[in-house]
Every structure is written in structure tokens, then in C-alpha cells.
Amino acid sequence: MKNLAGNFFEDFRIGQDIRHATPRTLTAGDVSLYIALYGSRFAPQSSEEFARELGLRAAPIDDLLTFHMVFGKTVPDLSLNAVANLGYADGRFLRPVFVGDTLSTTSKVIGLKENSNRKSGNVYVRSTGRNQHGEIVLDYVRWVMVKKRDESALVAETLVPDLPHHVTVDRLVVPDGLDMRLYDAELAGSPFFWDDYVAGEKIDHVDGITMEAADHMLATRLYQNTARVHFNLHVERGGRLGERIVYGGHVISLARALSFNGLGNAVFIAALNGGRHVAPCVAGDTVYAWSEVLDKAELPGRTDVGALRLRLVALKNEPSTGFLDRMADGGYHPSVVLDLDYWALLPRR
Amino acid sequence: MKNLAGNFFEDFRIGQDIRHATPRTLTAGDVSLYIALYGSRFAPQSSEEFARELGLRAAPIDDLLTFHMVFGKTVPDLSLNAVANLGYADGRFLRPVFVGDTLSTTSKVIGLKENSNRKSGNVYVRSTGRNQHGEIVLDYVRWVMVKKRDESALVAETLVPDLPHHVTVDRLVVPDGLDMRLYDAELAGSPFFWDDYVAGEKIDHVDGITMEAADHMLATRLYQNTARVHFNLHVERGGRLGERIVYGGHVISLARALSFNGLGNAVFIAALNGGRHVAPCVAGDTVYAWSEVLDKAELPGRTDVGALRLRLVALKNEPSTGFLDRMADGGYHPSVVLDLDYWALLPRR
Amino acid sequence: MKNLAGNFFEDFRIGQDIRHATPRTLTAGDVSLYIALYGSRFAPQSSEEFARELGLRAAPIDDLLTFHMVFGKTVPDLSLNAVANLGYADGRFLRPVFVGDTLSTTSKVIGLKENSNRKSGNVYVRSTGRNQHGEIVLDYVRWVMVKKRDESALVAETLVPDLPHHVTVDRLVVPDGLDMRLYDAELAGSPFFWDDYVAGEKIDHVDGITMEAADHMLATRLYQNTARVHFNLHVERGGRLGERIVYGGHVISLARALSFNGLGNAVFIAALNGGRHVAPCVAGDTVYAWSEVLDKAELPGRTDVGALRLRLVALKNEPSTGFLDRMADGGYHPSVVLDLDYWALLPRR
Known part of the structure; x- marks a missing residue:
């Protein structure tokens, strides 16, 4: 065989x-496709000039x-x-x-x-x-x-x-060369710095994006991810969902792109503390997202950049306005599809 | 908030x-996606070599x-x-x-x-x-x-x-370095030079392209255009059209790409005189296009390049053969979706 | 006109x-789109480093x-x-x-x-x-x-x-500079070298990929292929298939990408001996593929690389497990959509 x-x-x-x-x-092709697939707008990844002003050698x-x-x-x-x-x-x-x-x-x-x-x-x-x-x-x-x-x-x-329950602050790594002192928040598209967030704060990211079979398959193939459940309708038609399951990472990226509206300066992910694909998505589902600030931390020796520990929750076919979450019985509301815990780096004032 | x-x-x-x-x-990724989204075939934008032969430093x-x-x-x-x-x-x-x-x-x-x-x-x-x-x-x-x-x-x-009703000829700018004298019309795919068009002439661009939800959303996200009506079926299902509205610019680009068949040497747009998104499109609509030559103008000091003022009309779900347009009452035929007035630059014989 | x-x-x-x-x-954009469209995983085309280790100047x-x-x-x-x-x-x-x-x-x-x-x-x-x-x-x-x-x-x-019935071995060309002696099969993702295949062997490529209208049209426009039958649902709805016909080359690329599972080291195509688009595909069809080793040949003066003559058969909506093929009457089984005969180059042990 x-x-x-x-x-x-x-x-x-x-x-x-x-x-x-x-x-x-x-390549630059992957970067363009990533933007086309999710509509991501974080400035350092979008502009070579913006990235260089932050001390990076190019757009990461x-x-x-x-x-x-x-x-x-x-x-x-x-x-x-x-x-x-x-x-x-x-x-x-x-x-x-x-x-x-x-x-x-x-x-x-x-x-x-x-x-x-x-x-x-x-x-x-x-x-x-x-x-x-x-x-x-x-x-x-x-x-x-x-x-x-x-x-x-x-x-x-x-x-x-x-x-570990989560990555401790002392283990977070700031990108080599990064200097956020000259961070241009207006050009980045959000007036909120690290200083402006408080633990416990919840942010409704407002918008929803509907997924299509073509775009989740394009994404998953771009990543050379070969898991069969994402691609074969001929088989999945007879499965539990009757459709190809969207790669969970596609939902993470959609939710993260949506989180720009409220977290536009959370420009780098330093750590993934934990994450759970709570429920599957299929083409036709509309993804919404909300975030919760779990913690905030100064970084040793740095006054230009701080870390926010964020919980990113994605919902399907339910607006984020209601911050749907776990229910009284400890289980998730049926519209929750993702519960991700991560550390982001933001500029400080 | x-x-x-x-x-x-x-x-x-x-x-x-x-x-x-x-x-x-x-990036080159954006250029490839643009071709994949619309099938554009204008030679200077498609080939570094062709662009350099026209005096440009690279494919624009x-x-x-x-x-x-x-x-x-x-x-x-x-x-x-x-x-x-x-x-x-x-x-x-x-x-x-x-x-x-x-x-x-x-x-x-x-x-x-x-x-x-x-x-x-x-x-x-x-x-x-x-x-x-x-x-x-x-x-x-x-x-x-x-x-x-x-x-x-x-x-x-x-x-x-x-x-201004339209951009006057004296305000049109020819791309820096452009020299159309060695323009290779055969390689560009159209035998018609500026000289061959006459004001009043109408051109049927023949072909139709059907839009899919995935491709109009990929395009609109690529442009980091965040207008909600393009992305959220969960909301738009209850709206007037029952579907996400296609970004009007997507229709402009489709119509322009279709216009290659008849205007293959109209390789640069110098000015947008006016434009109107007459009616919305949704996924599943098939776009056709026709053009009308509104005016033609020599450019001061140039014998290699001339300008055509063109009207580009896009239709949905109706062939361009009939040149559907405004009706007797002054309103548009219901299949008209775009009425765009622009100046294009073409090589002269 | x-x-x-x-x-x-x-x-x-x-x-x-x-x-x-x-x-x-x-451009790099075309390469990324190609991977996104088909999920291709052949190592020299995926990695600049891998290609250079084979003596090529870049990823081909x-x-x-x-x-x-x-x-x-x-x-x-x-x-x-x-x-x-x-x-x-x-x-x-x-x-x-x-x-x-x-x-x-x-x-x-x-x-x-x-x-x-x-x-x-x-x-x-x-x-x-x-x-x-x-x-x-x-x-x-x-x-x-x-x-x-x-x-x-x-x-x-x-x-x-x-x-010619097929390209003879003496006419096959090995890419200039190619040296397969240091080929890293583990990193390439397949343990099988040229030596491991025998004429007559059939390989089931297992997986199926369902085609969407958006992705076959993106592909065909990327190639600036203007054949009308691929794009216009408004016309094709009234045609024989009721849908836009998928560009036959799109099916070839899908089948070839699927063939990685079993032929992961068949990294270059040296020749197309023959090929036939046996039946048309439309969006919604799921493509499977199987291969048959028709012949194997040493290449003059080379011990690092050999050629396999392969038959790549693509099926729609039928698993490749059954190796569906021509039937007793000489015609093809109705699920066969492609019958391609080509020479591939593989590393030798």
C-alpha cells in the first residue's frame, strides 16, 4: 500500500x-490570501512601513x-x-x-x-x-x-x-526589536492602549461574517491541512452535520479579525493559554465574537508594551451583543463555537 | 465602549x-487575487516585461x-x-x-x-x-x-x-515614463488603437460572469472594506434583498475586466468622471457589460497615447447585446446595475 | 465590431x-493561490529551502x-x-x-x-x-x-x-541543476522512491475534494482562461448540465494534488503523454483519484532520478477504492472524468 x-x-x-x-x-501570496479570507486589519501585519516604524525589519x-x-x-x-x-x-x-x-x-x-x-x-x-x-x-x-x-x-x-493553566507573564516573549513608543494609534485604527483596558471588561465585537464552503476550504488547503472532514461533501453529506466541518482554526482567525473592532491595538499574540473548539461550524454559519479581559500585566523592563490576557469567544448565528457564554449547568450555550484564552501585546501610553 | x-x-x-x-x-499576492477574482487581462498589469517595454519600471x-x-x-x-x-x-x-x-x-x-x-x-x-x-x-x-x-x-x-461634470482633458495625467510608441497590440490581445474608436460608438462586451458569495466577500475583505452589508447573511437574510449585497466596486472591476473584449488596449484609467451604482447585486447574479465612447481626446504634446471618455454600463442577468440603458421615463432599465463614466488611456497608431 | x-x-x-x-x-501570489485551490504538498514547490537542497535555484x-x-x-x-x-x-x-x-x-x-x-x-x-x-x-x-x-x-x-503514443524516455528532460541524491523523503512526506514502484501497480489516493463554483472560477480566471462555459450560470442554466462546466485543467490539478497520497515523491512532471477529459464536472462534484504505474524507466546517465509513467484517473462522486475504469464495452464507467498519461520524475534510493 x-x-x-x-x-x-x-x-x-x-x-x-x-x-x-x-x-x-x-510568501506575500499567503499574506494576501489571509487578508482576503478574514479581512484582518492589524496595522503592523498590513503595512511594511508601519512595521518598520515599530522597529521590525518587515511586516510580520x-x-x-x-x-x-x-x-x-x-x-x-x-x-x-x-x-x-x-x-x-x-x-x-x-x-x-x-x-x-x-x-x-x-x-x-x-x-x-x-x-x-x-x-x-x-x-x-x-x-x-x-x-x-x-x-x-x-x-x-x-x-x-x-x-x-x-x-x-x-x-x-x-x-x-x-x-500549565496559562502561560505565566515571565515566559512571554516580545518580538525582537519591537519598540512601541512611536505607535501611531490613529493610523492603526483604534484609540485604546493597554492602559485603557481593565480586567473583567467585556467587549462586543459587533460584526458577523458568514462562512462559505469555498473560503473555508481555500484556507484549509492553503495551510496544507489534510483533515478529510473539511473537504469531502460526498462523504460528509451522510455524516452527523450533513456538511463538511469548518477547520477550527478558520473560526479562530475569523473571530480574531472581528476582534479588531474593540481590540485594534492588540497587534501581536504572545501566547495561547488554552483553547477549545466547543462546537463545529459548517458553511452558511455566521460567526460573531466577543472578548473578555481576563488579566493585564506589565512586562519586565518595558514601558512601551503591555500584555492583556484575553478570552475570545466565538458564536454562530447569534449576535455578540448578548455575550452568550457558559450556562447555569456549566455547559456552553449552544451557539458558542470557540473559547480561546490568549495573551496579546498592546502599546502603552 | x-x-x-x-x-x-x-x-x-x-x-x-x-x-x-x-x-x-x-503585494504580488494582491495582484494575483485581483486576476483570480476578475480574470483581468490588460497586458501592462499582467506582465512585467510588457510594462517595462512601455517605459514603466514594473507592472503597475x-x-x-x-x-x-x-x-x-x-x-x-x-x-x-x-x-x-x-x-x-x-x-x-x-x-x-x-x-x-x-x-x-x-x-x-x-x-x-x-x-x-x-x-x-x-x-x-x-x-x-x-x-x-x-x-x-x-x-x-x-x-x-x-x-x-x-x-x-x-x-x-x-x-x-x-x-465638475467630468474631468477635463487638461487635468488628465499620463503615468510617469510611459511611452506607447512600441506598444505591441498583438501581444496585448486587441488590434484596436485609440484612432479606431469614434464618439458615439457602442461596444458589446459579450461575456457574462456569475458572482459567488465567496468571491465577492474575498474581494471585499482583501480591500479591508468593512461595510457590514457585504458579509452577514444572518442579518441580511431578513433584509430587503434576503442576501448580502455585493460591494459596488466588485461589480465595477468585473465589468471592467469584461470590457477587455472590445477595449483591450484601454490599459490605464486616467480619471473617474462619475459613477453610479444603479441597483444592488447579490451572489448568483450574472454581470454583463457594454461601453459607449462618449468622447475622444488627444493629449497635449503626445502622439503615442490618447484618451477615450467611456461609459461602462453593467447589467445583471441580461445579455449586453441589447445595450439596455435608461428608459423612456428617464429611469434605468431594471437590469442596469452600474453606470460609470471614465477616461481611459490607449496607444495611438 | x-x-x-x-x-x-x-x-x-x-x-x-x-x-x-x-x-x-x-508570482508568489499565483503559487499561494495554487496551493489554496488544490492543497498541493509536493515539497520542492512548497519550500525554497527544499528546492535549493535539490540544486534548483529556487522553488519551481x-x-x-x-x-x-x-x-x-x-x-x-x-x-x-x-x-x-x-x-x-x-x-x-x-x-x-x-x-x-x-x-x-x-x-x-x-x-x-x-x-x-x-x-x-x-x-x-x-x-x-x-x-x-x-x-x-x-x-x-x-x-x-x-x-x-x-x-x-x-x-x-x-x-x-x-x-506519438507517448513521449519516449530519451526525450524526457530533467530540470537543469537537479540533483536528487540528498532528497529528504521524510521531510517530503512519502517513504517511497522510484525503486519502490512496479509497473502494473495501482494506487488508491483515498481522499475526495468537493469543488465549489467559487474555487473553479477563481482558478480559471487566475489562468486568464476565458472559455465561456466556465463562468456564466445565466446561460449555462439552460444548457445540458444546468451549470457552469469546470475547466478540465482544474480537475487535473485536483487529481494530481490528491495523488500526493501514494506518489508524494513524484515531484516533477516531465511529460504529458496523453490525456482525455472523459466527462464534465460541475460545482458540487467530489473528485477522487487513483493511479496506475504504466512503466518505469531509468534515465540516461542518472542514478539519482528515475521516471515513472503514470496513468492518473479521476472519478466524480465515487470513491477511488474501486479503481473504476473502462468497462467491458470499452467505454468508461460513468464516474470517470479524467484519464491522464504522464511521466513523473522521482528520486532513486
Whole structure:
């Protein structure tokens, strides 16, 4: 058999190192497509001039575009036989990526836990994206429920890794060379600096964007993410949703782009503390988003830039005005599709 | 409130200067997407070699892509609360834009007129797009009907600016360095030079292109145009059209690309004399176009290049063969969606 | 009449040379769109670093992207009035194309044969794509059935060219500078080298991708291919299929991208031996693919690279598991849409 069927739960071993395929050079084409797919308006990623005024050598690639590229490479090895993508933790953006950089990804299996039904199990990996110089640009933990090929296979190992609840402030990295003192908030499109946000504050991002099958598939292919559920209507028509499932990362990027209206100066993502794709989306769903300021932190030795810990919640087919969230029973309102916890960097006054 | 609701009619003042957000570096990615969205085939914009043979330093960005980028930036300030985009006047392309240039936009309010129902009013602005050197690349007047936040608000000022019926020939600017003497019409794909057109001539552009929701939204996001009516089916399903309205500029670009068949050597737009989005389009509509030569003009001191004043009329779901236009009562045939008046530059024999 | 109606069967002459319009500079934007449209994962085309390790000066443009660009230019002259695109033969990729290269196309009419109903005839052309240095990058024969403008027109000439059944191994060209000795198969994503394939072997490429109207139209416009049947639902709704027909090349690219799963190291296409668009596709169809190894050949003087002659068969709405093919009566199973015969280059152990 020349085709590759991907790994099943019993194929993984704790400590296993996986070198993922398909190195990818990021280009101006990827940047344009990213803007076309989400309408992102963060100024340093949109303008070479704006980025250089902040001390960067060029406009950096949107952090989430980096994430999707690094993530996409892991799919053929990790999640081709996934039942569900369960969560993210301890993700850090360590170095900006620029047009011309070539990214590749490796993963280490850091945990395994078979489900009691013995049909599947959770695989915990730490995935690491590197540029062509071997420098780490992004590092994160992800866990995913993977089917077993053979339900009777024995999986001796069980280890649920101890993951940090969130990335602590001392571990946040500010992009090399960044100097926010001359940040032009008017040109960036938002009058609000780090100083203007308070913990507990909620922000309604107002707008909604309807997803089309063509655009979520274009996005997912751009990231060379091969998970089957996103592409094959012939099969999915008979599935639970009757449609191709939108790649969860596509929803993250849409919600993040919508969050510009209220968080227009949250221009860099420093860390992904955690994240959960609460419910699936399909073409035709309209995504809205709201944010909550979970925390704010000064950064050691810096007066030009501060960090906000933000919760980004995406809804489908329900306006963000109502800040729909978890319900009394602890479960999510049925319209919640994403609950993401991240650290953003903003200029200070 | 951290989110921005945009300006309402009573927020504008005559003489007000607005510096719009989101500077944007144009890239090869934008150019490819523009071709993918419209199928444009004008040779100098398609080929670096062809452009250099005309004396340009590189392939210029399509004039309408420049227009959409400059226009897109104005939306959050000018037309987020617009009822209708009413018209354009006195637009001039003053300098070619190349890959790598960063565009930003400012606007000056040059007129205000409240509607008699006091629910809205017309705002007239002159918008100016500049490159990273501060050089003006495009300058145009637009007027738009904007809602009032508070119907009882008093708006003392009323001024309807005196706008030129069309840009006069002496104000047309030929791209710096352009020399059309060696223009290769065969390679460009059309045997017709400036000399071959006569005023009054009508040209059927023959082909029709059906618009999809995915492609008009990709386009509008690429231009970072945030007008809500283009993106949110969840809301628009309950609106007048039951669908997202296609950005009017998308229709202009489709019609212009269709006009290649008959005007393949009308390779530069020098001026926008006027324009009207006569009726809205939605996904599924098929756009056809026809042109009328309104005037032709020699350009002072030039024997290599001449100007045609053209009227570009786009229709939906009706072939261009019939040249559908205004009707006996002065109103437009219901299939007319665009009536655009512009000056194009063509090589002379 | 300023619009061009394209050539009809009686307009062609044997020996006629046609210089096609619209030179096109290929950019990073085209490469990104190509990945977004098909999800292609072949490593040398995806990574500048990987390409350089193979001795190339940069990541080459995907061979099929080159093909579509070269082909697209021929449409306004050759196939605007086509009834059917009948086949390809004797196609060779002679030189890699890189970002920044400008392609243009010429064709020579090498055969004509009127149909017995006198309503149409077959036109055989050899089309040649060249870069900005005049170097041939691709050369192939295509024949197409073209309508007559006037059924009574006399077409004296009849010549059916003698075309090779397939490109012989001695005529295959290895990209200049290519050295596969250090080929990193793990990073490329497939453990199988040229040595591992045997003639007669069939490979199921497993996955299916559903086509959307937006993405096939984006692709076809990107290639500046103007064939009307792909774009106009207003007309096609009344046609045989009730929908716009997908450009056959779009299906080739989808099938080729799917073939990565099983042929991940078949990184270059050296020749197109033949090809047939067996049945049309429309939006909503899901494309699957399987391959058959027809032959394998060493290349003179090379131990690092070998050639596989492959048959790539695409199906619509039927899994590739069943290797659906020709039926007992010699006709194709109704789900077969493409039957392509090509030579690929793979690294040797």
C-alpha cells in the first residue's frame, strides 16, 4: 500500500519524536490570501512601513497564519484519524515570521490516555514550528482524540501531562526589536492602549461574517491541512452535520479579525493559554465574537508594551451583543463555537 | 465602549479632515487575487516585461485595485452607517502604484446636506490615497447617504459642493515614463488603437460572469472594506434583498475586466468622471457589460497615447447585446446595475 | 465590431502560426493561490529551502500551474468556439519556471479535420510556452473540436497529424541543476522512491475534494482562461448540465494534488503523454483519484532520478477504492472524468 493512512492511537508512544512533512515557504501570496479570507486589519501585519516604524525589519506574518501553517503539517501524522481536536495549552510565539521564511514542524508525544470504551484515546503532543535557521517560532501543546485501528490493541502507557493553566507573564516573549513608543494609534485604527483596558471588561465585537464552503476550504488547503472532514461533501453529506466541518482554526482567525473592532491595538499574540473548539461550524454559519479581559500585566523592563490576557469567544448565528457564554449547568450555550484564552501585546501610553 | 460604531451624519463638519486607518502594502499576492477574482487581462498589469517595454519600471497595480484599496480604508469612518453610496466625481489617477508601495487614505468633508426626513443626510468627501512617499496616487470625490444617530440632532451646515461634470482633458495625467510608441497590440490581445474608436460608438462586451458569495466577500475583505452589508447573511437574510449585497466596486472591476473584449488596449484609467451604482447585486447574479465612447481626446504634446471618455454600463442577468440603458421615463432599465463614466488611456497608431 | 469572437473551424489553416495574447508574470501570489485551490504538498514547490537542497535555484512553479498559464492564453484564439477539448499528446516540460518569469504562448496549426456533419471540425495545434528569455518551458499538442461559423464554408485541407503514443524516455528532460541524491523523503512526506514502484501497480489516493463554483472560477480566471462555459450560470442554466462546466485543467490539478497520497515523491512532471477529459464536472462534484504505474524507466546517465509513467484517473462522486475504469464495452464507467498519461520524475534510493 503506497497511500498513508495516518497514525492510530495504538501507534503512538510516549516520548516519540515526529518530524512532520512539507516544509513551507511563506510568501506575500499567503499574506494576501489571509487578508482576503478574514479581512484582518492589524496595522503592523498590513503595512511594511508601519512595521518598520515599530522597529521590525518587515511586516510580520499574522501570528495565526504562522499557527495554521505549523499546525497544518501535523495533521497527516497526528490527526488524520482524529475524532475530535480537544484543546491547546502552553502555546508561545517566540519569534516573528516574515515573508520568505520557511517553516517546518516537529512534535513530541507527551501523553497518552486510552478511553474507557477502548475505541480511541487522547494523544498529547508538543508541536514546535521552526524557521529555516532552525529557530523556534512557535511551540504549543495540543491534545486530540484519535481512533484505534484495532480496538483490541493493548496500549500499556497512560500519562496525562501536567499542563500549565496559562502561560505565566515571565515566559512571554516580545518580538525582537519591537519598540512601541512611536505607535501611531490613529493610523492603526483604534484609540485604546493597554492602559485603557481593565480586567473583567467585556467587549462586543459587533460584526458577523458568514462562512462559505469555498473560503473555508481555500484556507484549509492553503495551510496544507489534510483533515478529510473539511473537504469531502460526498462523504460528509451522510455524516452527523450533513456538511463538511469548518477547520477550527478558520473560526479562530475569523473571530480574531472581528476582534479588531474593540481590540485594534492588540497587534501581536504572545501566547495561547488554552483553547477549545466547543462546537463545529459548517458553511452558511455566521460567526460573531466577543472578548473578555481576563488579566493585564506589565512586562519586565518595558514601558512601551503591555500584555492583556484575553478570552475570545466565538458564536454562530447569534449576535455578540448578548455575550452568550457558559450556562447555569456549566455547559456552553449552544451557539458558542470557540473559547480561546490568549495573551496579546498592546502599546502603552 | 471599546468598539467603534463609525460616524453618523451629525458627526461630520464641513472642512473636517479625516486620517483613515490601516495602511496597506500592496503585494504580488494582491495582484494575483485581483486576476483570480476578475480574470483581468490588460497586458501592462499582467506582465512585467510588457510594462517595462512601455517605459514603466514594473507592472503597475491595476488602477481599480488601487481604487478599492484607497476606498476600503474610508469605510470605517465614512460609510459604516451609510444607507447608500450615491456617486463619484472628479477622480484622478495621478501616479502608478507598484508592488511594494504602501497606501493610506485621508478624506476632507466638502459638503453636507440633511435629508428632509431628518433621518439621514448626504456627506460629500474628497478622499486622497497616498503612497509611502506621501505622493498622491488617487484623488476622488464621493458622496454617500449616512444615517443620523439621533434624528433630533441639529445639523446647521448645508453645502452641496460644485462638482465638475467630468474631468477635463487638461487635468488628465499620463503615468510617469510611459511611452506607447512600441506598444505591441498583438501581444496585448486587441488590434484596436485609440484612432479606431469614434464618439458615439457602442461596444458589446459579450461575456457574462456569475458572482459567488465567496468571491465577492474575498474581494471585499482583501480591500479591508468593512461595510457590514457585504458579509452577514444572518442579518441580511431578513433584509430587503434576503442576501448580502455585493460591494459596488466588485461589480465595477468585473465589468471592467469584461470590457477587455472590445477595449483591450484601454490599459490605464486616467480619471473617474462619475459613477453610479444603479441597483444592488447579490451572489448568483450574472454581470454583463457594454461601453459607449462618449468622447475622444488627444493629449497635449503626445502622439503615442490618447484618451477615450467611456461609459461602462453593467447589467445583471441580461445579455449586453441589447445595450439596455435608461428608459423612456428617464429611469434605468431594471437590469442596469452600474453606470460609470471614465477616461481611459490607449496607444495611438 | 470591436469585440473578438474567436476563430471558427474554417478560419484555421495548416501551418498557421498564432501568437497568443496576454503575457503573464508568475508570482508568489499565483503559487499561494495554487496551493489554496488544490492543497498541493509536493515539497520542492512548497519550500525554497527544499528546492535549493535539490540544486534548483529556487522553488519551481508547479508544472501544472505552468501548464494552465500556457494553455489559458490559447483559449481566445483556439477554443472560444470549441465544442469539446478532445485530447493532449507529446507534451514536454523542458525548463522549470520560477517566480518572476513571464510566460507567453504561441501555437502552430498542425492538423485539421472537418466532421462529417460539416458543423464543426477538429483542430490540432502544437502550443509552446516560453519564458521572458524566449526559452521553451513547455510544448504540447492539443486537439479540440471547433464549431464552424458558416456550415457551408468549404475547408479543403484535411490532415490528421501522426502523434506519438507517448513521449519516449530519451526525450524526457530533467530540470537543469537537479540533483536528487540528498532528497529528504521524510521531510517530503512519502517513504517511497522510484525503486519502490512496479509497473502494473495501482494506487488508491483515498481522499475526495468537493469543488465549489467559487474555487473553479477563481482558478480559471487566475489562468486568464476565458472559455465561456466556465463562468456564466445565466446561460449555462439552460444548457445540458444546468451549470457552469469546470475547466478540465482544474480537475487535473485536483487529481494530481490528491495523488500526493501514494506518489508524494513524484515531484516533477516531465511529460504529458496523453490525456482525455472523459466527462464534465460541475460545482458540487467530489473528485477522487487513483493511479496506475504504466512503466518505469531509468534515465540516461542518472542514478539519482528515475521516471515513472503514470496513468492518473479521476472519478466524480465515487470513491477511488474501486479503481473504476473502462468497462467491458470499452467505454468508461460513468464516474470517470479524467484519464491522464504522464511521466513523473522521482528520486532513486
